[in-house]
Amino acid sequence: MSTQSEKHAVLSERLKSCDVRPTPQREVVLKVILEKRDHPTADEIFARVKAQMPTISLATVYNCLETLVGCGIVRQVNLERAPTRYCPNLHEHAHFHDEQSGKIHDVDLPAEIMTRLREVLPPGFQASSIELNFRGSAKPATS
Amino acid sequence: MSTQSEKHAVLSERLKSCDVRPTPQREVVLKVILEKRDHPTADEIFARVKAQMPTISLATVYNCLETLVGCGIVRQVNLERAPTRYCPNLHEHAHFHDEQSGKIHDVDLPAEIMTRLREVLPPGFQASSIELNFRGSAKPATS
DNA sequence: GTAAGAATTAGAATAATTCTAAATAGATGC
DNA sequence: GCATCTATTTAGAATTATTCTAATTCTTAC
Known part of the structure; x- marks a missing residue:
């Protein structure tokens, strides 16, 4: 079983390895996506993140998601113009x-x-x- | 070479065969989609249709498209949350x-x-x- | 010819996402 | 360590494709 700070370190490393600054917001967004892999929408991610970081804004969630997608840590899933969903499964x-x-x-x-x-x-x-x-x-x- | 009224008849029959009332709006929308198969968006279809029927409204274009998609005459193409495009190619x-x-x-x-x-x-x-x-x-x- | 239902219309409403501009945080050079 | 410069975050406004609403116009059936 891993401690809180070990988890944090893993997230942080994951971000640094992509040349992305490991900000608290990015870490918590990534954490939430890795934790429950049910292809959440940005709104759902926002709600889950707010539980841990109540001051985060929706714009930041969108910014973080864009960054994570840009560096290939998460993938967008678009079905039929429904709100974009996010997926941390990197296998093809x-x-x-x-x-x-x-x-x-x-x-x-x-x-x-x-x-x-x-x-x-x-x-x-x-x-x-x-x-x-x-x-x-x-x-x-x-x- | 087919005459204007022959073309009209073809469109009209196509719609009737799907139990869809062949209104002038539906016919012109279908005509435009069949004529230039470059996967146009609703806006592009609206512009092309207006050239032939200047009084048509965008809402009607959307209504017609919904009807045509519903009865399987055209297919929606959604890529990455870009505006929906329309395709009359019914082959898989x-x-x-x-x-x-x-x-x-x-x-x-x-x-x-x-x-x-x-x-x-x-x-x-x-x-x-x-x-x-x-x-x-x-x-x-x-x- | 009239009543009932369907289709069309203009414009308002919706909703996901992006943009803007200001505030904050973090890193870099000295 | 401190000032500066850049990156990030934030709230709210803006955007945009699409859908909804309510009124009007067409069709069709009787």
């Missing part, structure tokens, strides 16, 4: 949007599929990123 | 977003890939639709 993965529950699930992608996907592009097209979203219903097999 | 296809030019290209998807994609889902997950977006740069081979 797809998203499954359960229409019943509204929940978003991460779906791991075999490397082989990604290669295959790039092959469907016509000559001259070079993909720097691929976004894959499923929509449907998920029956919890176990849970 | 992906989109390639050229970051240089901002243009969106349709990419045909072999049925085999789609099957393969459904297979990556864990048991219990049933996808009703799959959205696939590429981002990168496209060098025009011919053009």
Whole structure:
């Protein structure tokens, strides 16, 4: 089990390794995103962060998120013009949007599929990123 | 070559076949989308439609688009929370977003890939639709 | 021809996000 | 250690795509 200050150090290092100044605001925003990986929106993150740092402003949350996304620590998830959601899973993965529950699930992608996907592009097209979203219903097999 | 009234009849039939009343507004919106398939936004569609029907309102364009999307005649394309774009290509296809030019290209998807994609889902997950977006740069081979 | 329902319209409202300008904090050079 | 310079945070205003509202106009059915 890790202490409060150990956790803090991990967050801080994570930020420094990206040449980002580890401000208290950035750390708490990152902490909240890592803690509950349910693809929260900026508003949800704001609410969770305020519980720990009541004086933080929404603009700062947006600023921090922009920074974290910019340095690749978190990823934006955009589905159908709904509010942007944030995801700390850095593996190449797809998203499954359960229409019943509204929940978003991460779906791991075999490397082989990604290669295959790039092959469907016509000559001259070079993909720097691929976004894959499923929509449907998920029956919890176990849970 | 088809006459004006023949074109009109085609549009009208297309709408009727979906149990949608073929109003002049819906026809002109559909016409504009079919005519120039460059994935226009609602604003761009509004501008193009106004050239032919200056009294139409933006709200009506949105209403018509909603109707056309609802009955499956056109498809929405959402990339990164940018304004929604509209696409009359009904084949199962992906989109390639050229970051240089901002243009969106349709990419045909072999049925085999789609099957393969459904297979990556864990048991219990049933996808009703799959959205696939590429981002990168496209060098025009011919053009 | 009239009543009922559907579609259109202009403009107001909404909501997520970005911008602005001022205040604060932190780092750097001396 | 202190002044300065830059980066960050903040509150609130601004922006913008889209949706809503309520009134009007069209269609359709009888």
